[in-house]
Amino acid sequence: MNKKKGNSNLAMTLLKGRTLFVLIILFIFFSVVADSFCTVNSLLLVCKHVAQYGILGIGMTYVIITGGIDLSVGSVVGLVGMVAGGLIQEGLTLKFAGVTLYFSVPVITVICILLGILVGVINGWLVAKCKLAPFIVTLGTMYIGRGLANIRSGGNTFSNIRGNEALGNVGIMNFDSRIFAVGDFPGIPIAAVLFLILAAIAAFVLKKTPFGWHILAIGGNEKAARLSGIKVEKNTIMVYAISGACSALIGLVTMAQIAASHPNTGDSWEMNAIAAVVLGGTSMAGGVGTIGGTVIGAFVIGIINDGMTMCGVSEFWQKVIRGLVIILAVLIDQFQRNLQAKMALQARNESK
């Protein structure tokens, strides 16, 4: 009897892993198939790439938990890149005063994050106050953001973004640096560090603060949340603002990574972010979701992408396989949920 219990405990732990399970399988698979995959360097690289979907995914998780969706994240990435690039390369010219202002990188960072928050607030305001469907609102801001990003430079790239000592605006490249580099160890990419810190904070806020529970409640039953005195509008706007801020951050990070800002950066990244969130077990219907899940989901997406590249899978097959893995992963997740419920039932009955 005791042995059996041990067994079923093990099985339960496996089942609770859900997507983690898929992640591990993928990891083992690629380690075997692509021999350069399981090296420190490759893994650090994967982390850096994962950070991109991951940070977008954190904001997206919040939004999806309230039952919304944010399609504008990709275009905010592009827009922020263009604004930051423009501010560094061309500065801000005040025609009436006849001067051109150059801002330091911390100021630019703040401006950009504020810009992301602004887009988020607009999204949130339209969703919460005007009661428009999140899908359509953020589809609209997606188009607008992408258009503006292109208009900023007339479709050109800002490539001179390292700044100029004399103007005091050097330092944007720090968003692509590595820390803790010791000897042979190349250091952890700053994006990955940011990702883990943000994920920890976001997970904490979601489960340990009233704000977190309020957004879970809004997603679960908006009317009941309202009648419970939760400020649905304020919280919804906050959530979209957070998503906007995350996107703005990624805008700066990618800009540093390619050392240029290109107006089409971030095109369709929202889909990767959403996929990461859903793979992590967050329900599109709202009310259910964890940040930990999103982190795992982001790793799944990142590992398939990098792994397939290393295996030399052709572009077209990569698409097919990505689609299959996404569907399979949620399928396995669902299957585990059912099995888990069944096993819990059995365990209880036995103990009765």
Place this chain on the structure above:
Amino acid sequence: MNKKKGNSNLAMTLLKGRTLFVLIILFIFFSVVADSFCTVNSLLLVCKHVAQYGILGIGMTYVIITGGIDLSVGSVVGLVGMVAGGLIQEGLTLKFAGVTLYFSVPVITVICILLGILVGVINGWLVAKCKLAPFIVTLGTMYIGRGLANIRSGGNTFSNIRGNEALGNVGIMNFDSRIFAVGDFPGIPIAAVLFLILAAIAAFVLKKTPFGWHILAIGGNEKAARLSGIKVEKNTIMVYAISGACSALIGLVTMAQIAASHPNTGDSWEMNAIAAVVLGGTSMAGGVGTIGGTVIGAFVIGIINDGMTMCGVSEFWQKVIRGLVIILAVLIDQFQRNLQAKMALQARNESK
């Protein structure tokens, strides 16, 4: 008093128009700004382009009414085009028998529509039976479909799709023909005719048949629908199958229009289709929607696109304006809804 009543009746009619109102404003605007816009030829052209979003929108309306979403429509358009193009240009080679079969265009049409239905059934099956989120399922099939479309030809275009008299597979270009051409009148594009016929059938089915009722019920309260004995699974699968069939049809039409089949055809068309549906007043939450609304929504999208092209608006500003119009249109719709409710209230109170 009577006069006032007349006035308020007129106002009510205007308000009930909702997006139609936006459509009329856009129409007048472009007629004034672009002088060639308001001619028979231009309008027929607009109709032809509208048919594309419209037919995709019809299937999408059904899907969205059940509370789902279908992101795979665009890639089904591409896939069907490639399959049809391949069958015409290269035929079907049975290696074991050492023969190459060429099918006639009606047969190819049937094969393609069946293919669309198959994709739809897979989507529907995963959504209904496995209880996966429609967004993620169709995102997966979107990737798979696009990948397969490219794999079919290795990324190449099939440009030889007019067929060969000798092989008996001529006629695909009929999907781009015009009918009722008399004298100066150039005839109505077949796509527009198909669109109107399909819209009429779809509207009828939605409002006048048990199937239509059932999908409205599923979107409104799935649990209650199940308890009422409605076959939720069967109906959901049907709905996605219809959407797949609509996409397949558009795949054939587009292929005829560009006289070639290109694997990237239909990229991101799902967004236009969804926008058309939502502009038409269908709720993303499910349960509420009309085909008439979708038709109007498709016209709004079509008129902005063609109108802006005729006005020579630059690509970037087109994006911005498209985003603004989408948001404004749903905003006006929402505003009218509220106003209408208020006015109804007032009118009743006055009459007492």
Place this chain on the structure above:
Amino acid sequence: GNSTEPAADDAAEPAATEASTEAAASDEVLNANADNKLIYCITPSTSNPYFGVVQTACQEEGEKLGYTVKCVSHDDDATKQSELFDTAISEGASAIVCDNAGADASIEAVQKARDAGIPTFLVDREINQEGIAVAQIVANNSQGATAAAQALVEATGGEGQYAELLGLESDTNCQVRSDAFHAVIDQTNMEMVAQQSANWDQTEGQQKAETILQQYPDIVAIVCGNDTMACGAAAAVESANLDHEVYIIGVDGSNDMRDNIKEGKCLATGLQQIDLITRNAVNQANDYLTTGSTGMEEKQLVDCVLINADNADKLDNFVYTE
């Protein structure tokens, strides 16, 4: 040796990087992974067969010379390209052949490879900085577009209205080609009445052309930034049933365009000999890895061939055989 030595743990320090670039400009040979015999071929999406040719040519030529060739696509997304470079570096590629995702946005990625001791050979599209790639072998876009435009002016006699379909406006090639077209056409009496972007896309090209034809049924020419859009425009012209000829030109030299030219639906295109360019790049990569030099300038322009009804037969899959 499989292990990679990323020479650039200081990549973050812009000043330092710049300095090392200057220093490393010509003397140091980038053959850190020469023994791996692995070539990474990074191109835009091969759903445009043009880039498919880059991959197949690279594959064939590379394998002939005893290399393993891995082909990947960056989808014209500079960030994804940067990630692919990362992957190539961490996998220890001997050399990278790249059709890049943006003249400015790709500099950093190429620099990264250089810092890791991997030589990059750019084909088809150049970048806005010299000294970091080992070779930049590009088709002379400007010359090709000019040749096509001249053919157009000849056909129309320099009279009439025309429309232009641009590619993706954030692409460098889009601007280069458009400038070249205008340099020729604007010398004549021809007048541009509409200019629209069709994003290099065939369906969009067809629809935009259709709408433009509606508004300006008298136009005598449609000038297209690439052949895909030109094919779309040709379909639009055909279904418009006009009573006069509309001349269509493009740039690229795809098989579809060739067929259209043969059937008289299009006038001319500038063939970019991408197959030749890629093979050159692979051979130079091999030379460089084995001898330490390509024996050529960094920037190499390969002229385009004007394809019209007379010589269309000699074109197949971007290979022009005399």
Place this chain on the structure above:
Amino acid sequence: MAENKDIVMKCRHMEKVYPGTKALDDVDFDVYRGKVNVLIGENGAGKSTLMKQIAGIEQPSSGTMYLEGEEVSFKNTTEAKAKGIGIIHQELSLFPNLNVYQNIFMNNEQKKGVVVNNAEHKKKTEEILNRLEYPIDPEALVGNLRVGQQQMIEIARNLTQENLKILIMDEPTSSLSQSEVQVLFKIMRELNAQGISIVYISHRLEEIMEIGDHVTILRDGKYVDDADVKDIDVPWIVEKMTGSDKSYPKKERNIDWEKQETVLEVKDLCLPKKGGGWLLDHVSFNLKRGEILGIYGLMGAGRTEIFECLMGLHPEHTGEVYLEGKKMKIKNISKQIENGFALVPEDRQAEGLVQTLDIEKNISLSSLGTYAKGFILSKKAEDECVDAQIKDIHIKVADKHLPILSLSGGNQQKCVIGKGVLTDPKILLMDEPSRGIDIGAKTEVFDIINQYADRGLSIMCVSSELKEMLSIATRVIVLSNGIKTAEFTGDDITEDNLVLASYKGHHKN
């Protein structure tokens, strides 16, 4: 139980296991032909669970059912329906996005060829609703109807079924008032006369004595006893249900209400009605500190609207409201909650519960802010409050981290009340708070309410149950058709007075 002839349906050794609970444990149940078979038990006794097995909504873990002597098993509701079993669900299961006739004929469409015959639908809908003496516009959107009206629709749906043999009614009267209940009883008798058997579940014991023929009692998922109604009385039922003797609490409070300070004063509250006229027509009343003010009225009298106006859900209302002497502007609901109002809504599924959260969070949701130190929640403070609340109002939970929907209907209701109380309000507005709670729990809930009232909390309570009104309210106002028709205090609060006043407004026009 000897004469098998009278039995339409037999259930033997029924068991149903849910994660964590054995909802049914070896239960036998018989349905007598042409009789009203009453099933009673405390909240969570397993009544609804048993009915779900019979109606094919869920499958029993084990056990057999015999219909007309023949063994049956249902995979879904359609199979059960085909055998003539209909059910009125405890929780409303309607389509808010569709209109009345669509709801009534859903999946039972009358067809003309392939087309639905709406003329026929409308005609039949009107017939049925007239039969229920409760006409509603067949074209009205069900989402816009009040809970009571929706319950009528739920009832009407089942009356359209042909070949009906057994009709299960799981608390059909929980939000109906006296007169509608009487009509329903009349119809039940008509059905009985046609040979249709009814299974009736209710927590209103007087109703059972009035309509029931045979009573079966469940406790904790087990069969306890059964008897003919004519042989038993209410105390017997209560004892069998709870294992002890319980009844409504007696209010024994000696306070001079004249001297108590007035907390809330409402003057000329008006609310226009969508369909014309007024939902609330110049209603004025006041509320003293520590008072329990009952609001009685027939269904649709406008009681819920008073609460909704006070909570700021109807910005279009007019009239003046004074809180503790100061005139207040009612802005929105979260402001009102800050001002010390709390609402226990009428429809717990749609407005009371967050289905995705667990039991604990559903109870603490409104008051989460008070457990936070800085931004961070104190798990300990929260646990203590929730545990105390669970104990106070006797919520029957195995584990407070289970999903809320695993509770029985009545226990869910208690969670909603607990949530309201935990916000520590000045004025608690309770809309049908005892809807679906068993007699034992009711006693406990009202005990709690009385305790809070003693401590100075002012309570307004809407109820459709006369007995309840009599036993808890210190003062009752009666609404009829949006008009305040009477106000009673002390011994004037009698059943006759209340019923009489509740009709006055209807006769006016």
